Amino acid sequence: MEIKTLINRKKLHAMIPLAERTIYNMEQRGEFPRRIALTSRSVAWDLAEIEEWIEARRSSGAQAARPGA
Structure with missing residues (x-):
C-alpha cells in the first residue's frame, strides 16, 4: 500500500499563494x-x-485567464 503524505492548510498556502476562496472555487x-x-x-x-498540479501549471506555459477577459 502506498503511503500518502498529507499537508494542512498552512503548508498548502505556503506552496500555493492563492486565497482560500480561490482554491475552493477551483x-x-x-x-x-x-x-x-x-x-x-x-x-x-x-x-x-x-x-503534480504545480508541475502541470509550470509545464503548460499557458497564462491564467482573467475572469471576464
Whole structure:
C-alpha cells in the first residue's frame, strides 16, 4: 500500500499563494486537487497531487485567464 503524505492548510498556502476562496472555487470546478476531510473541522491535501498540479501549471506555459477577459 502506498503511503500518502498529507499537508494542512498552512503548508498548502505556503506552496500555493492563492486565497482560500480561490482554491475552493477551483476545487469545485475540478481545476485543483480536492481536499480530504480528516474531521469535521480539519482538512488536508495530498502532497503528490499538489506537486503534480504545480508541475502541470509550470509545464503548460499557458497564462491564467482573467475572469471576464
